[in-house]
Amino acid sequence: MSETTNPSPVPPHPAATLILLRDGPDGLELLVMERHAGLRFAPGATVFPGGRLEPADHDPLWRARWPQGEPPADLAHRIAALRECVEECGMLPTCAPPSSAALAELRRGLAAGEGFAAALARVGVAPALDRMAVLARWITPEMLPRRFDTLFFLVTAPDGQEPVCDGGEAVAALWATPRRLLAEEEAGRRRLVFATRMTLLRLAGCADMAAAMACAAIASAAASAQGLPAPILPQLVETAAGPMFRIPAGCGFLPLETSAESVRLG
Template sequence: MAETPPDAPAPPHPAATLILLRDGVDGLELLTIERHAGLRFAPGATVFPGGRLEAADHDPAWRASWPTAEPAVGPPADLPHRVAAIRECLEECGILLAQERTGPAGPPGPSAVAALRAALAAGEGFGTALAAAGFVPALDRMAALARWMTPETLPRRFDTLFFLAPAPPGQEPLCDGGEAVAAQWASPRRLLAEAAAGRRRLVFATRMTLLRLAGCADVADAMACAAAGPQPPPPILPVPVDTPAGPVFRIPAGCGFSPLETPAENVRLG
């Protein structure tokens, strides 16, 4: 087996993020969480719920959770990422994007969510816990917006799919106190303004996502924005570049995000 060159970039960990949406008084609102200040990656940052994929997220049994009227048309290739995004959202902020296994679709109540989180904390598998509670993940309610990759210059890297989904009604965020210590609903413009005023810390991919969604009027507009993009989304890898005006991080033209160049001093990567 060939050895990895010592100066080769670290391989990125597959990850997934779920951006829950709702229509507020001032328009589109997103659910964000504040990461614990003691974490290794993005301590104290405002992010969307999400995390690394686990082996169980790839279980072929999840394919049975994908609703389709055409048996020949199977679930999308990003199914494990969708499972991971829903699982992480439940673990971090206590909201479960799911529907009943039988009967009309509806979100689980607070007691069911609490029981599921307790089961996961005790080591029970996500699929087993969901089945026991009578729910299936609402995998088809999600739309992939983007795929962000951590720059190759960092020792700790992620390859993350960002999903959008309308928030399930009747559920309120309750942070786990471990990774997430606070949660709030806010418009993209408000979050960007608070970051500009120094009251909030945003990693680069979060900031760029907020800039893109700031132009969306409501949930329907945001979901349409994701649906209009290429599926699956192409990877976006920020690259450090020296320019006459100073060092910047550059992203590919045509990726759907702007600006394409951001001064390096304004970029927080972790």
């Protein structure tokens, strides 16, 4: 059995994804959105809100917004995940419930190029930075021309807010159980990239939000000395059963090997 590698992989862009959770009649539900079919990366795929980090996400002024104590090492990733969630589906976990008008104005400001911090201050909204919990860190396989180093966060969905897609990146949004989304992909009615599918497989065993957040607590306990989870970098390997994408043992996700034929990377 051998491992396939790219001698000169493209450096991955730091990114963050936010998984909004709620308890529904059939158990744990997640907010997902469908990406526009004309996008270059993952066209038409069902994903969680998220995107790459921007320089402003690293502004030292964000540290003052942390409720108390030393901010976590993933603070910039938290900022990016929240910002992308507002931009793409109009939802934002906050310290106090915002009005729908404030959320709409915040989104308009971001669309017009206003900085996230400035827009938050102008509309008087404080994001709930400390209520997010990191579940995993996925890195795009090395053979791809577009790569991301992404932290996946879990957070309880804010009460009274409903998703409103931006129509650019996100064209549809829905609440669904992980099992439903996986079944729809198997039936050919939904497209899932590998990291999304693996996340759904892990959360499919969680009966409710409490169980899902417990998964994130395990990931946090296993974080590296830098305060970030160990990266999960799928490797393409040749096996007796054919090419497989393999992930590290002990990473918390199963299966460890998935046939390359059934893996969608972008």
